[in-house]
Amino acid sequence: MPKKQTPHSQKTKLSRHRHKHRHVDALENEFHTVLKSIADGVVVINTDGEVILFNQTAEKITGYQSEEVEESSFEEIFHVQTEGRQKVSFDIHAVLQNGELTETADHIFLLKKDGSTVPITYSIAPIHHNGSKIRGAVITLRDVSREYEINRMKSEFVSIVSHQLRTPLSAIKWFLETLIENHQNDPISDRQRDYLEQAFQSNERMIILINDLLNVSRLESGRVRNDPTSIDVATIFRSVIQEMEIFAHANNVTIDCTFCEKTIPDVYVDPGKIRQVIQNLLSNGVKYTRGKETLRIEVEVRPKEIEFRIQDQGIGIPESDQQRLFEPFFRAENAIATQAEGSGLGLYICKMLLEFNGGRIWVESTVGKGSTFFFTLPRAN
Ligand code: ADP
Numbered sequence: 003m004p005k006k007q008t009p010h011s012q013k014t015k016l017s018r019h020r021h022k023h024r025h026v027d028a029l030e031n032e033f034h035t036v037l038k039s040i041a042d043g044v045v046v047i048n049t050d051g052e053v054i055l056f057n058q059t060a061e062k063i064t065g066y067q068s069e070e071v072e073e074s075s076f077e078e079i080f081h082v083q084t085e086g087r088q089k090v091s092f093d094i095h096a097v098l099q100n101g102e103l104t105e106t107a108d109h110i111f112l113l114k115k116d117g118s119t120v121p122i123t124y125s126i127a128p129i130h131h132n133g134s135k136i137r138g139a140v141i142t143l144r145d146v147s148r149e150y151e152i153n154r155m156k157s158e159f160v161s162i163v164s165h166q167l168r169t170p171l172s173a174i175k176w177f178l179e180t181l182i183e184n185h186q187n188d189p190i191s192d193r194q195r196d197y198l199e200q201a202f203q204s205n206e207r208m209i210i211l212i213n214d215l216l217n218v219s220r221l222e223s224g225r226v227r228n229d230p231t232s233i234d235v236a237t238i239f240r241s242v243i244q245e246m247e248i249f250a251h252a253n254n255v256t257i258d259c260t261f262c263e264k265t266i267p268d269v270y271v272d273p274g275k276i277r278q279v280i281q282n283l284l285s286n287g288v289k290y291t292r293g294k295e296t297l298r299i300e301v302e303v304r305p306k307e308i309e310f311r312i313q314d315q316g317i318g319i320p321e322s323d324q325q326r327l328f329e330p331f332f333r334a335e336n337a338i339a340t341q342a343e344g345s346g347l348g349l350y351i352c353k354m355l356l357e358f359n360g361g362r363i364w365v366e367s368t369v370g371k372g373s374t375f376f377f378t379l380p381r382a383n
Contacts, residue, residue, distance in 0.1 A: 037055060038057045040057060043064070043142060043145070044057040045142075045143065046141075047076050047141065051077055051095075052076070053073065063112070063122065063145050064143075065115035066079065066115050080112065081112075081113045082110045086358065104125065106125070109150060121149075123144050123146055124142060124143050125142050127140050157218075157219040160218070161220065164212045164215045164216040168216075171212065174201075175206070178205060182195065182198050182199060211345050214345050217351055218347055218354075221351065221354045221358070228275065230271050230272050231273065232268040233270075235269055235280075235308070235310070235379065236261060236263075238277050241277075243262070246284055250297070253288050254291065254294045255287070255296070256296045260299060260301070261300070267303055267381055269380060270380055270383070271361070272359055275355040279355050279356060286349075287312055289341055290341060290373075291315075292316055297314050305381075307361075308379050309376060309377070311374050312375045313374040314373055317336050318369035319337075319365065319367040319369065320336065324367060327349055328353045328363070330346065330350040332346050336369065356379075361378050
């Protein structure tokens with residue numbers, strides 16, 4: 003039998019209820035204070051993309067006070083851009099609609115209230131209600147000015163050192179060349195000539211490495227001019243293949259370009275930069291071989307972009323290494339074992355050059371069977 007409620011028990015329940023509410027309020031206040039004081043910028047938005055919480059660090063990073071932004075649209079106030087000042091979006095709609103977490107891999111520049119920029123990394127995580135319905139999103143902003151500055155100094159250091167090394171290396175190259183070429187007037191033994199030629203080759207490799215390092219530091223610091231124009235990439239492929247003929251022949255590799263004699267739509271890119279990408283990918287395809295093979299180059303034209311595929315039958319890349327391939331200085335174990343020479347900078351440079359030109363690069367590979375490098379370029383309108 004349920005106990006009959008007396009006015010007394012009714013009162014107790016109510017007060018307990020009130021007490022519980024007070025407890026929740028206190029807890030909410032506590033959370034609010036904690037969120038407000040976190041050392042990362044924290045911004046909470048509702049499903050309409052309006053700011054409902056803006057903590058102190060977010061104020062410090064952006065230069066806006068919470069009163070100025072709360073209840074306003076996050077996307078209308080906050081803008082981000084790349085190193086090359088290309089406008090990009092926070093893309094909060096993808097998070098609010100699909101409920102997927104978005105994170106930046108690299109830093110990006112946030113436009114502050116005073117018009118200056120600050121390098122940041124951010125993440126946008128959906129807030130789920132009862133584990134399913136999306137109630138909003140929480141955006142965290144991290145000021146990475148210090149890391150950015152250290153990185154800039156490192157690039158500058160590499161750039162200065164590389165510049166300083168280039169001059170003596172060019173001098174050595176010139177002296178060795180003169181000694182090798184003038185051996186009729188100035189007789190040297192075959193053994194001496196052999197040594198000189200080896201010294202010349204080593205010097206050449208150092209020049210290539212220094213040029214790669216200089217390239218990287220220029221690209222990383224954004225000091226590179228990118229001049230996109232409408233071009234036919236097949237022409238670039240043809241000329242790179244022609245240049246590479248002797249190297250390919252020496253490695254027993256036949257290059258088969260399936261579209262080089264055809265007309266493909268123009269792309270909108272910097273020709274010099276894309277030439278470098280093609281050179282790097284083809285020379286890798288020729289370098290990492292296991293014997294007689296064919297390097298096949300294919301194309302797929304899509305409405306907005308063109309996809310190129312460079313497929314080799316070489317040593318392949320272990321699956322565990324495939325993700326790190328585009329990092330600077332990374333070389334897979336099987337490549338080190340078969341090809342002692344290499345800096346591990348080529349693919350990193352390719353990735354950066356393509357990003358500058360609105361393209362992407364990725365790889366599919368099986369050890370012992372071969373690799374296919376894919377890259378895309380935006381079509382010219
Ligand atoms: P490098 O060739 O100087 O080592 P890259 O940046 O061009 O530098 O390449 C990085 C690494 O990616 C190579 O060391 C090798 O492990 C792997 N790689 C690149 N291209 C190929 C390929 N076609 N086949 C197998 N491995 C490759």
